[in-house]
Amino acid sequence: MIWIGLGALVVAAVCGYFARAAHRKAAVMESTETLPVKDLRALHAAAVQAAGEGSFRYRCELVGQVQPHVKGALRSELAEQDCVWHRHRITRRYEETYRDSDGNQKRRTSNEVVSEFSSSTAFFVADASGRMVVRPGQHQVTGAEKVLDRFDPHTGGGNRLHLGPVSLDLGGGSGTIGFQREEWLVRPGSSFYVLGEAADPDGKLAMAAPAEGGLFTMSVKSEEELLRGENNKVLGFGIGAGVAALAGVVLLALGVFG
Template sequence: MIWIGIAGLALAAVCAYLARAAHARARSMECTETLPVRDLRSLHEAAARAAGPGNFRYRCEVAGHARPHRDGVLRSELEELECVWHRHKISRKYEEIYRDGNGNRKRRTRTDVLSEHSSSTAFFVADATGKVAVHPAGHEVVGAEKVLDRFDPLVPGANRLELGPLSLNLGGGDGTLGYLREEWLVRPGGRCYVHGEATDAEGHLAIVPPAEGGSFVLSARSEKELLRGANNKVLVCGLGAGLAAVVGVALIVMAVAR
């Protein structure tokens, strides 16, 4: 019983951490101004005149629609669809035999991630007043459109997957059931909200992950939707942390008192 109590306290710590992270992210978005691109560019121009180019850094948010960067649209790696950002994940599902606490043989299904990648190519976010470059730096876009979610049962002898220039060793192995392919993307013209740091450190104005830490959010959802989700997560995780802590302490006290 004491180990169950300790596990309860560990779960409480995890829930508390998740609640704190969600709260910090929500407060950061609430405290940061959403600017029209024209106003952001005006701030940048004024800073460049005062301090010279390359010194501008400003926490901000921009909301608009995604546009391809100067080199044109991208193509997603699995479905080969036109986009400005894409992410894929390929997982192997397999069964394994294990023994439970009583020594009984049981079977369970597990998953290994074989390949996971998010594009890092810059794209523009445009509103009615202009456009600004965004550097995703490999970050995930929250709420991106999922265009592929397919499970392929194992084909005997198929050990490699060819994805254009990508050649992936599938591994196989005893107990393999098959492979799950998933892909997400942001299409040109799709809604986009960005929360990060505007800078001209690389010679042009762009929004990037903050240099000194802090929240960087790319989203196909609105700020209002993100805040609602974050506040719900704070509530659920906070309640979970409190409940798990109470149960954990109670079980430990009961075990010690025996």
């Protein structure tokens, strides 16, 4: 009973952590200014005139439509569709032999991510007043369209697997059942929201993750949708924390005094 009570208190602490994290994220989004591209460029020009290039850093939000960068649209690696950003994950499903606590040999199915990639190529976010470069780095895009979710059984044929342009070394490949392929992308023209830091470290103004840490969010969902999701997390995790804490205290009391 005592151990169950302690476990419930741990669950309460975890739920409380996630509730606080969601609350902080919502608070940052609500307090960060949304700027037209024209106004952001005007702030940058004033900073350059006052202090020179490389001195500008300003946290803000941009809302607009995504456009490919200078060299044109990207091509996603698995579905091979035009996009401005893409991400894929390939998971190997396999069977392995293990021994249980009694020493008996058994078989189980496990999963192993064998390939995961997010494009880091810059793209534009454009509104009615202009367009701004966004550098995604290795960050993901919330709400990106999932264009591929397929399981392919493994048919053998060597230790290298070719999935479109992606080539994988399977090593021994023993026990492989098959591969789950998933891919997400953002199409040109999609509505886009970005919260980050506008800066010109190389003399060229762009939005990216804050240099000294902090929230960086890219999404095809609107700010209102994101806020609604975070507030729902606050409510859900908050209720979970309260219920688990109460249960933990009651169970501990029963275990100690019961």
